Amino acid sequence: MRIIEIEGLRKSYRVYQKREGLMASLKGIFHREYREVQAVKGIDLTVDEGEFVAFLGPNGAGKTTTLKLLSGVINPTSGTARVMGFVPWKRDNEYRRRFALVMGQKNQLWWDLPAQESFRLHQQIYRIAPSDYDRTLGELTELLSIGKLLRQPVRELSLGERMKMELTAALLHSPQVLFLDEPTIGLDVIAQHNIQQFLRHFQEVRRTTILLTSHYMKDVAALCRRVVIIAQGEIKYDGSLSGIVDRFSGHKVITLQFAEDEPPREADLVRYGQVLEVQPPRAKLRIARAEVPRVLADVLARYTVEDVAVEDRPLEEVIAEMFAQSETRSD
Amino acid sequence: MVGRVITWWTILRICLEERLVYRGDFALGTLMRFLPIVTQIFLWSAVFTARDWRPLQGYGYEQFVAYYLLTMVSRAFSSMPGLASGIAGQIRQGEIKKYLIQPVDLIGFLLLTRVAHKAAYYSVAIAPFALVFFLCRSYFGDLPDHAATHSLTTAAAFVVALVMSFLLGFFLETSLGLVGFWFLEVNSLLFVYMLMNFFLSGHMFPLDMLPEPWRTIVELCPLQYLAYFPVAVFLGKFQGGELARALLVEFAWLAFFVALSRILYWRGVKRYSGYGG
Secondary structure, rough: OOOEEEEEEEEEEEEEEEEHHHHHHHHHHOOOEEEEEEEEEEEEEEOOOEEEEEEOOOOOHHHHHHHHHEEEEEOOOEEEEEEEOOOOHHOOOOHHHOOEEEOOOOOOOOOOHHHHHHHHHHHHHHOOOOOOOOHHHHHHHHHHOHHHHOOOHHHHHHHHHHHHHHHHHHHOOOOOEEEOOOOOOOHHHHHHHHHHHHHHHHHHOOOEEEEEEOOOOOHHHHOOOOOEEEEEEEEEEEEEEHHHHHHHOOEEEEEEEHHHHOOOOOOHHHOOOOOOOOOEEEEEEEEEHHEEEEEEHHHHHHHHHHEEEEOOOHHHHHHHHHHHHHHHOOO | HHHHHHHHHHHHHHHHHHHHOOOOHHHHHHHHOOOOOOOOOHHHHHHHHHOOOOOEEEOHHHHHHHHHHHHHHHHHHOOOOOHHHHHHHHHHHOOOOHHHHHOOOOOHHHHHHHHHHHHHHHHHHHHHHHHHHHHHHHOOOOOOOOOOOOHHHHHHHHHHHHHHHHHHHHHHHHHHHEEEEEEEEHHHHHHHHHHHHHHHOOOOOOHHHHHOOHHHHHOHHHHHHHHHHHHHHHHOOOOHHHHHHHHHHHHHHHHHHHHHHHHHHHHHHHHHHHHOO
């Protein structure tokens, strides 16, 4: 069943432009120049119930703007979106009781009070039945192992612990749709891993629909089968993570281990493709996908090869290249 | 309805708890409020010494001090430290998003928070208040027969005026804070407000001392309800139909600022969500 439907969603901002210097500041008092920034330029997207979708994209690509639109914080310039049948920016209480937004850089808990007080407040605001509240809180406390921290003022928690509390607060009302904006930003590797594991388990059990934005490829690889790449406010890719490499990387990396006595010189290898690295008797080549069988046959025929590995290029590299391409194209 | 009351109670309870986290600051802040009254008493005793204790515009020295002590009570209800600047700060820092995402009303939530703050304040301040009034009881010696100490009607009207002054102060400052949706920085606006409040609310001197046309100007302005008006009611300056009419005008001002804050919030959110941030 479709739970999120977005059609032609656009959002542009008017941004105040100020030239450098005091004179410009004085002029700015009377007359201001604005520039139109298109954060989201017409997005179409549908998400089914229970999907875990990652939004990838460089900074300023429009990921967070999209999440803000879907959570009703901002109005679009044009286009439509429906989440669980609601128009987000109408901000119906009924809708607001059924989703949650967690921002890695924003704190929603009461700073000076223990988290359990904030949770109690959420119970009231979201009208959670006492039995549901106790059950969900117990479950989350155990999964995130935060039992001992509930009575400690939030300001005294570590960043990782605080994120766990933020997630607990956001999930207490059992939202059907969850938006996560960089939930692991600034966390160390262990804390990141903990949050990932929790999210994966929680999503598997509850079948919550989750949209996640993250800069950490590990988050995405661990959690999401479906990846949406946004750059310059447009969707550039929508599919599986492994599909990105198939589609955007026309090359493979071949590592050859030659016999000690007669390794080929770099000049001999150039004709196969780009030489990435030569450390005799080993060499790494970047070869066009279609050429791989022919090159391998040729190399094996000419030289004594002890070992060979054919690999896809690392995902990070492919994506970074993609972002760089889309930026140069738009310039 | 029961659910709502429980929600309100929970918000109140949590705000109270938060208020009591910084005990030292809270206690000090509560007690320091009594300091200005001491300087005021000294100031006016100096003024009256110079005048050979002749009354000033119908106010004798005792009446002046009594007036000040009573404005302290009305200001304990109507002053809203940090409310407007807090709202503007939340708008500037984007924390206002929380109220757009969660099913909670910003103004209602802030009102409950403020009630909790006031409740915490009164529960601590009542002892020093009582002490000060006990020590200064001689200044209340010659109150008129229809003052709140003698007449139940006046006492009731005084309570109504106080409660309305709390609400008026809250919605007025909330409206000022919500201007932050347009200007982001409202500190200079707040400074102007504070200054006007100081003179036009009756915080500095009894407003009925003023000559015309100032008297009429002040009466047309809502600020008098924040300090002068409840005291005037207490002292029995308004009676019968006049009292009812004055309370009604205060209520009309309250309704005006409730509506204004609603409109500002509604338009502000629309603007905010139009621009993002």
